[in-house]
Amino acid sequence: MAELVVVGSVALDSVKTPFGQVAEALGGSATYFSYAASFFTRVHVVAAVGQDFPKEHLALLEGRGVDIGAVQVKDGKKTFRWTGEYGFDLNEARTLDTQLNVFAEFTPVLSPAMCKAPFLFLANIDPELQLDVLRQMTQPRLVALDTMNFWIEGKREALCRVLARVDVLLINDAEARMLAREPNLIKAARAILDLGPRVVVIKRGEYGALMVADGRFFFAPAYPLESVFDPTGAGDTFAGGFMGYLAQRGLTDATSLRRAMVHGAVMASFTVEDFSLERLKRLDPAEIKRRYEVFQEMVHFDR
Amino acid sequence: MAELVVVGSVALDSVKTPFGQVAEALGGSATYFSYAASFFTRVHVVAAVGQDFPKEHLALLEGRGVDIGAVQVKDGKKTFRWTGEYGFDLNEARTLDTQLNVFAEFTPVLSPAMCKAPFLFLANIDPELQLDVLRQMTQPRLVALDTMNFWIEGKREALCRVLARVDVLLINDAEARMLAREPNLIKAARAILDLGPRVVVIKRGEYGALMVADGRFFFAPAYPLESVFDPTGAGDTFAGGFMGYLAQRGLTDATSLRRAMVHGAVMASFTVEDFSLERLKRLDPAEIKRRYEVFQEMVHFDR
Numbered sequence: 001m002a003e004l005v006v007v008g009s010v011a012l013d014s015v016k017t018p019f020g021q022v023a024e025a026l027g028g029s030a031t032y033f034s035y036a037a038s039f040f041t042r043v044h045v046v047a048a049v050g051q052d053f054p055k056e057h058l059a060l061l062e063g064r065g066v067d068i069g070a071v072q073v074k075d076g077k078k079t080f081r082w083t084g085e086y087g088f089d090l091n092e093a094r095t096l097d098t099q100l101n102v103f104a105e106f107t108p109v110l111s112p113a114m115c116k117a118p119f120l121f122l123a124n125i126d127p128e129l130q131l132d133v134l135r136q137m138t139q140p141r142l143v144a145l146d147t148m149n150f151w152i153e154g155k156r157e158a159l160c161r162v163l164a165r166v167d168v169l170l171i172n173d174a175e176a177r178m179l180a181r182e183p184n185l186i187k188a189a190r191a192i193l194d195l196g197p198r199v200v201v202i203k204r205g206e207y208g209a210l211m212v213a214d215g216r217f218f219f220a221p222a223y224p225l226e227s228v229f230d231p232t233g234a235g236d237t238f239a240g241g242f243m244g245y246l247a248q249r250g251l252t253d254a255t256s257l258r259r260a261m262v263h264g265a266v267m268a269s270f271t272v273e274d275f276s277l278e279r280l281k282r283l284d285p286a287e288i289k290r291r292y293e294v295f296q297e298m299v300h301f302d303r
Numbered sequence: 304m305a306e307l308v309v310v311g312s313v314a315l316d317s318v319k320t321p322f323g324q325v326a327e328a329l330g331g332s333a334t335y336f337s338y339a340a341s342f343f344t345r346v347h348v349v350a351a352v353g354q355d356f357p358k359e360h361l362a363l364l365e366g367r368g369v370d371i372g373a374v375q376v377k378d379g380k381k382t383f384r385w386t387g388e389y390g391f392d393l394n395e396a397r398t399l400d401t402q403l404n405v406f407a408e409f410t411p412v413l414s415p416a417m418c419k420a421p422f423l424f425l426a427n428i429d430p431e432l433q434l435d436v437l438r439q440m441t442q443p444r445l446v447a448l449d450t451m452n453f454w455i456e457g458k459r460e461a462l463c464r465v466l467a468r469v470d471v472l473l474i475n476d477a478e479a480r481m482l483a484r485e486p487n488l489i490k491a492a493r494a495i496l497d498l499g500p501r502v503v504v505i506k507r508g509e510y511g512a513l514m515v516a517d518g519r520f521f522f523a524p525a526y527p528l529e530s531v532f533d534p535t536g537a538g539d540t541f542a543g544g545f546m547g548y549l550a551q552r553g554l555t556d557a558t559s560l561r562r563a564m565v566h567g568a569v570m571a572s573f574t575v576e577d578f579s580l581e582r583l584k585r586l587d588p589a590e591i592k593r594r595y596e597v598f599q600e601m602v603h604f605d606r
Contacts, residue, residue, distance in 0.1 A: 221511075255604075261604070
């Protein structure tokens with residue numbers, strides 16, 4: 001079992017979907033990622049919250065064995081807040097409000113022990129900060145990165161510099177097309193590999209995820225759910241399952257990457273079944289194993 | 304190898320995509336279906352064309368061993384014509400013009416031999432005609448049916464009557480939601496099974512296809528293509544590969560249905576690589592085998 005570090009956001013989300021709503025619920029990329037990954041390995045979170053951040057949220061992560069020693073609690077500051085809503089097409093969120101607050105001046109600082117971690121996930125933050133974190137790492141074996149349209153449009157040059165130095169890019173399909181400036185997703189994937197990563201994972205919401213690694217394609221469907229409550233955090237949960245599994249095994253080979261994809265899809269399938277981290281909070285590890293087996297059954301065919 | 308009958312349209316299509324255009328090219332559901340299925344088994348086409356229909360098109364099907372004895376050539380009538388275009392989102396066609404012509408008064412008549420065929424595909428035509436064909440069949444082992452929004456909205460009652468009597472419904476995702484009056488695709492699939500079919504296959508274009516059979520889910524991705532020229536006929540080609548494979552093997556069990564799904568996806572992946580039947584016309588059977596193997600590789604993972 002190898003150590004895994006995540007740098008990203010810890011936030012308070014207000015979300016409305018056709019099935020209900022929550023106000024100021026626990027959210028943020030590093031939150032979903034670390035909670036999901038905690039089922040597989042030891043996770044260290046690097047983030048910042050304001051003085052207003054409810055103590056029980058950090059206690060929740062600690063209860064899962066997540067190291068929150070590098071979560072900076074800033075006096076006199078407020079926590080990052082996101083407000084969004086989804087229509088019946090749950091694939092796309094409409095952002096109603098973003099208050100960066102403490103996140104606007106976030107400077108990730110890793111402890112000496114974290115700098116030696118073999119597995120690192122750079123969640124969706126400013127690529128300049130992602131670069132800064134990478135410089136602090138001494139011997140990462142596998143670095144994965146997420147990003148979004150905001151950075152692709154506004155900080156392409158910095159983003160390309162960090163992409164040249166990471167192993168895996170996890171990105172959604174619209175953003176993959178935008179980054180590659182190519183409407184065909186397969187061409188886009190190849191163009192992204194030319195930017196540096198050895199592996200690209202393209203997340204397609206209810207349509208599953210596609211990986212290109214070492215020139216080979218792998219498809220993982222989404223779990224067939226009869227009720228999707230809130231897709232918020234699905235991508236970060238996917239990343240948490242993906243990286244958590246790899247760190248648990250301490251492996252980065254092609255076979256492990258495929259298993260990691262399915263673990264990502266499995267974990268994401270739980271997150272979307274309720275608001276915030278509610279479903280993950282009542283997740284029994286045996287359920288992960290069962291859903292993994294269902295995935296095998298769902299795609300199996302022979303000659 | 305079992306006999307396979309298809310009842311549907313033979314048409315002249317004018318299509319424009321971002322990559323080019325064709326005028327009055329060979330098209331129609333029964334055309335794509337029978338050409339694709341001809342790689343697997345003996346196919347009989349039941350359709351109607353006008354006096355203006357180019358002889359070489361029928362010769363093309365005959366050259367593949369397709370029985371065109373039940374293709375009615377109507378004196379003084381014109382062939383069914385469809386004009387449509389696609390934007391960069393190749394998942395959705397915009398119909399510019401439809402001229403039913405001879406198809407408006409089409410009455411399918413099956414020969415006594417055809418009535419005894421064990422495999423039948425009712426392509427997307429008026430559900431009243433689909434019922435009429437079903438009544439002519441004496442001992443079908445597997446009947447599959449396609450339909451579209453036009454019939455779901457305009458002839459729901461007749462459509463439900465025919466659905467109660469078929470084994471497999473092949474349908475696209477938007478139409479599955481419309482038929483089931485349910486936005487969640489998984490719930491929609493279950494609702495459709497309640498209407499009668501044992502198996503539902505939901506086609507999702509570039510996202511692949513989903514099958515629910517005997518309560519179990521199966522996902523087939525779409526083949527990762529770097530250039531999709533024209534998606535016209537992809538669904539009917541899928542159906543041709545699906546039914547062609549089952550008829551070739553003379554099987555309808557769960558394992559064969561899964562292999563049939565992948566053969567459908569393989570055949571459709573060729574059709575979209577060029578306009579009309581151009582890619583299928585230069586298809587080497589060895590390419591089908593190779594692409595089937597790539598599909599296996601694309602979804603394989605283990606514990």
